[in-house]
Amino acid sequence: MLWTENITLRFGGVTALDNVSVEVRRGEILGIIGPNGAGKTSLLNVITGVYKPQRGRVYFKGRDITGLKPHQRITLGLSRTFQHSELFHSMTVLENIMVRLHPWTRGSILEKALWAFRAKRWEVEARERAEHVIDLLDLHEHRHSPIGALPPGIQKKVDLAGALAQNPEVVLMDEPMAGLSKEEKEDIVRAIIETSETMHTTMVLIEHDMEVVTDVCDRVVVMDYGKVIFEGPPHEAVADERVRKAYLGE
Numbered sequence: 001m002l003w004t005e006n007i008t009l010r011f012g013g014v015t016a017l018d019n020v021s022v023e024v025r026r027g028e029i030l031g032i033i034g035p036n037g038a039g040k041t042s043l044l045n046v047i048t049g050v051y052k053p054q055r056g057r058v059y060f061k062g063r064d065i066t067g068l069k070p071h072q073r074i075t076l077g078l079s080r081t082f083q084h085s086e087l088f089h090s091m092t093v094l095e096n097i098m099v100r101l102h103p104w105t106r107g108s109i110l111e112k113a114l115w116a117f118r119a120k121r122w123e124v125e126a127r128e129r130a131e132h133v134i135d136l137l138d139l140h141e142h143r144h145s146p147i148g149a150l151p152p153g154i155q156k157k158v159d160l161a162g163a164l165a166q167n168p169e170v171v172l173m174d175e176p177m178a179g180l181s182k183e184e185k186e187d188i189v190r191a192i193i194e195t196s197e198t199m200h201t202t203m204v205l206i207e208h209d210m211e212v213v214t215d216v217c218d219r220v221v222v223m224d225y226g227k228v229i230f231e232g233p234p235h236e237a238v239a240d241e242r243v244r245k246a247y248l249g250e
């Protein structure tokens with residue numbers, strides 16, 4: 001349902017992505033793994049429209065989306081979470097989720113002028129969607145807590161909730177478990193699996209922990225020096241010689 005074709009992305013002399021073609025299949029949980037600097041975040045940024053590649057195309061649901069802006073991709077059903085928190089620390093969990101639904105970055109001046117008239121209706125709809133994902137991810141008790149006062153594991157869940165509130169068909173997660181404790185990781189893993197099962201959302205996650213990847217992912221893409229060196233089931237990745245050399249340091 002989502003694929004890239006021959007993506008090349010350069011930053012000056014650094015080739016972050018070198019002719020990368022990957023496919024994300026509907027309903028799967030896909031892991032993107034690889035050593036530091038392999039190009040994982042760059043690939044996610046090309047897919048979500050943050051970076052414009054020098055070469056190659058991105059397709060979503062059969063449509064070429066290479067020229068679309070990030071917010072246009074969200075509208076089509078592509079949402080993401082962030083490696084470093086983009087949450088508003090003084091705002092509550094509910095407000096942080098609702099803010100992801102605010103259309104202030106889109107639309108013409110006329111649409112923005114009409115916004116005031118629509119604000120009430122927006123608030124009702126946004127609140128409904130936010131409450132739905134709060135339910136789904138079991139965040140009730142934190143609903144009115146300022147996000148800055150909550151542990152990192154809950155903050156990561158709120159980031160995921162914000163992405164899910166956008167009603168995506170695909171969620172791309174950049175290291176959702178980085179820096180979390182074992183219990184917090186298990187909680188996020190549960191949230192990812194439950195979301196995949198109940199909402200049938202296609203999930204893509206960048207992850208370093210091979211155990212998590214093997215437990216959660218249907219397939220993995222392994223990257224090294226900007227190239228895809230393996231695409232397939234996790235148990236085959238672990239056994240693959242190139243992967244072991246590049247990633248597991250053997």
Ligand SMILES: Nc1ncnc2c1ncn2[C@@H]1O[C@H](COP(=O)(O)OP(=O)(O)OP(=O)(O)O)[C@@H](O)[C@H]1O
Nearest residue numbers: 011014015016034035036037038039040041042043
């Ligand atoms: N905005 C940027 N400007 C310059 N170089 C960049 C930029 N973003 C990424 N790079 C370079 O591109 C290469 C790939 O980086 P990227 O962050 O995509 O790797 P990664 O696999 O996500 O690494 P990590 O696991 O450390 O997050 C690296 O050499 C990095 O230094």
